Amino acid sequence: MKKENYELKDVFWVDDAACSNAMELIMDARSENEALARMAVSAFIMECNPTIEELEDVKTAISEAVTNSIVHGYPEGRKGKVFLRAYIKDNTLYTEVEDKGVGIPDISKAMQPLFTTRPQDERSGMGFAFMEAFTDRMSVESRPGEGTKVCMEKIFGKEITDV
């Protein structure tokens, strides 16, 4: 497996040397791997002692991002890999979900709630809305024909002061 993508600096707001833990999971773009991605990240964040709510937030956000790569990045059963990278620093989870698929022509349009290009597959268009709602920071980079990368950040243990 080529390691070309394993670069902490890929996460554009993480100071690489300061991470307490890091992982990368490279998966085939198959729907079975959606559960695998959720499980891997759930186990990875245990050291942060997440609340049940925080754990569910992370699982949902990761599930949405990985599903998008599988469903939209590699449509009609196209073969390809989905890269899931995660880092922990100061009780904060930084994740990247990347595919080398078709890319998104208009990111701001794609991120609107209820917008979907695959209504025939009963996609609800709520994926990006959930990723935004359940994380503290999210950004999307994409180039048509090259692929898509979604970065998300989740801070643990802030919910008492939050509301």
Next chain:
Amino acid sequence: MEEGKLIDSTYAIFGRYLMVKMPAELDHHNATSLRIKTDEFIMDNKVDHVVFDFEDTAFMDSSGIGVLMGRYKKLSLFGGTVSAIHVKPRIRKIMEMSGVNSFVEIISETGRK
């Protein structure tokens, strides 16, 4: 209950009602086969109302919203309904954030039987 026709551990038919037991994790992977099979039961058994039972379901993402909305769009054309029972707070939150609860009734635990 007596008249119910239990097809398997997932599907049961009571007159014009289809009861569907949702999986432990309702994601895109599980949603794909679930919606195909549910639609088969709706067609074959002249079902008007579908009740999705979330008792065993601990996780649902936006793919689950798609399943609910998709069934609603089909059944509502002929005056049918879709509802959800035994919905845990986390999943209720997901449903409410998407607005699907304005089409699909979430039957509360203490409410009607």
